[in-house]
Amino acid sequence: MKRYLPFVIIAAVLAAVAFVVLFAGGRSAPTPNTNQNLLNIPYRAAAGAEPPHAHGSPNAPVVLEEFGDFECPPCRRLHPVLKQIETGYSGRVRVIFRQLPLSEMHANALPAARASEAAAMQDRFWEMHNLLYEKQDEWKAKPNARLTFVEYARTLGMDADKFARDMDGEAVYDRIIADGQRANSLGVNGTPTVLLNNRELSYADISAAHRFRSLIDAALREKGL
Amino acid sequence: MPRSKLAGTTNLYALAAFVALAGLFDALYLTIEHLQGRSVRCTATSGCSEVLGSHYAVIGGVPLAAVGAIAYFTVFSLATLIAFGHTRLRSVFRIIVGLMCGTSLWLLYVQAFVLKAFCQYCLLSAGLSLVLGGIVIVDWFLHRGE
Numbered sequence: 001m002k003r004y005l006p007f008v009i010i011a012a013v014l015a016a017v018a019f020v021v022l023f024a025g026g027r028s029a030p031t032p033n034t035n036q037n038l039l040n041i042p043y044r045a046a047a048g049a050e051p052p053h054a055h056g057s058p059n060a061p062v063v064l065e066e067f068g069d070f071e072c073p074p075c076r077r078l079h080p081v082l083k084q085i086e087t088g089y090s091g092r093v094r095v096i097f098r099q100l101p102l103s104e105m106h107a108n109a110l111p112a113a114r115a116s117e118a119a120a121m122q123d124r125f126w127e128m129h130n131l132l133y134e135k136q137d138e139w140k141a142k143p144n145a146r147l148t149f150v151e152y153a154r155t156l157g158m159d160a161d162k163f164a165r166d167m168d169g170e171a172v173y174d175r176i177i178a179d180g181q182r183a184n185s186l187g188v189n190g191t192p193t194v195l196l197n198n199r200e201l202s203y204a205d206i207s208a209a210h211r212f213r214s215l216i217d218a219a220l221r222e223k224g225l
Numbered sequence: 226m227p228r229s230k231l232a233g234t235t236n237l238y239a240l241a242a243f244v245a246l247a248g249l250f251d252a253l254y255l256t257i258e259h260l261q262g263r264s265v266r267c268t269a270t271s272g273c274s275e276v277l278g279s280h281y282a283v284i285g286g287v288p289l290a291a292v293g294a295i296a297y298f299t300v301f302s303l304a305t306l307i308a309f310g311h312t313r314l315r316s317v318f319r320i321i322v323g324l325m326c327g328t329s330l331w332l333l334y335v336q337a338f339v340l341k342a343f344c345q346y347c348l349l350s351a352g353l354s355l356v357l358g359g360i361v362i363v364d365w366f367l368h369r370g371e
Contacts, residue, residue, distance in 0.1 A: 006309040010302045013246065017298065020253055102280075103340065177277075181259070184283045 048098055048182030049175035053125050055086050056094035061223040062197060062216055065096040067183050069191040070113060070132040071106035071140050074207070078192045079133040081209050085216065092220060097129060099179040100191050108145040111167070113176050115149035118166035120175075122158045131156070233367055238308035241318075241360045245301035248353040252297055255290035255346050276344035281335050289332075293350055296325055300357060315368075319361050326358040 052065075066082065068075045086095055099117070101109035112132050119128030131152050132139075139145040146167065153163040166172055183189070186200075194206045197219055205211045259277065276282065282289050303318040329351035336343050 002309070006305045006311070009305050013249070013298070013301060017249070017253060017294075020250075021257065184259075184280075184286075184288075187286045189280055189283075 046178065046181040046185040049178040052096045052098065053120060053129070054094055054096045055126065057091055058094065060092055060094035061225055062089070062093045062219045063096065063195075064093060064216075065098060065195040065198075067098045067100040067179070067188050067191055067193040069100055069102045069106060069109045070116065070129075071109040071136065072102065072191045073136070074203070075192040076133045076136045078194075078206060079130070081206070081212060084209065085212065088213070089216060092225065093216060098182060099176045100183050100188065100193070101176065101180075102191060106140070108140055108142065110176070111146050111149065112139070114167045114172050115146075115152070115163075117172040117175050118163050118169075119153060119156070119158065121166045121172070122153075122163065124153075124156050124158055127156050128152065234312065234364070235308050237360055237364055237367070238304045241304035241357055242301050242308060244353050244356050244360070245297050245304055248350055248357075249294055249297035249301055251346055251350050251353070252290045252293035256288050256294055259288040259290055273344040273346070276336055276340055276342050276347055281332070281340070296321065297353075300325070315364070319365075322354070322357045322361050325354040329354040 064082070064085070066078070068078075082095055085093060099113045101113040103110045116125055116128045116132060119125050132149075135152070139148045142148055146164075149167070150160050150164050154160045183193075186195070188195075188200070192203075192206065194201045196215060201212075201215060205215055255277065259282065284292065300318065300321055303314050303321070307314050307318060332347060333351050336347065
């Protein structure tokens, strides 16, 4: 009997692991996203922060989901391109912004992400989002960019004290992490990354406005529009 | 092998099995939280979200915690078998524990100097890996020249 005992112990631990994974793991698994445009995302893909920061109709046939870092220069270059697309395809394209601050490369990326989320708590996400990209050169090298962000909040007519408190808060942070986890679960590891109806586009495609548009047109044609 | 030395080996590897079991459940907890897309809150440190939401928490789309769980399960199995007399597996045990210690030291460096944030579950895992490393060293001293 003693000969088999170690194998029995190992099998028992393996069974315990399986039990934990099936029950603890399965009990509170996230509800699959029921949005039509997200149906082909693998079940295990994390949902990201809810509700997402989005422009455009929830029923738009084309969904562009951007994973961005406010301190990343290519993201700043993409910003006006996406704005043009939003305007040019009004009603047909929904643009979602997801936080993916690359802190290991960009010292102020996380504070900037926090600032945009804190602005969202006063319904000024897109205003702060635009300002952060447009003034990237002003804050990206600052040792304490936080003060600049509080100044931006004041400029946008926000309650600066609440903004400063929210920037350091857990709620803001949880959203950034939730977006980061969605990025990880989708295998997104760089910025800017844009998914068009959940298909990742190459940087070459999104950096040239005409190529980007032709892909959106193709997606609209696929939907018969 | 003298009886006292055999008992020493059994006790040492039984301890290693318990340490690996603790590491296994720590890594399993992090894996489940990661796969469910939940952010893990720290109670003793303050950087769980920074560490677990960073790119270092995933290798090729696989959560690092899942790799850790597999490593701890392997070490647990090997320690259990060695404790029951399968001493030929000792060298495999030493290699895997060595790799785990090296990875843990690298991840401690990443937390301290790159992310500048510490996750208590990762620190626990690193600590347990280093305890396993300590067990390997003690075992090596006990069995030098064999």
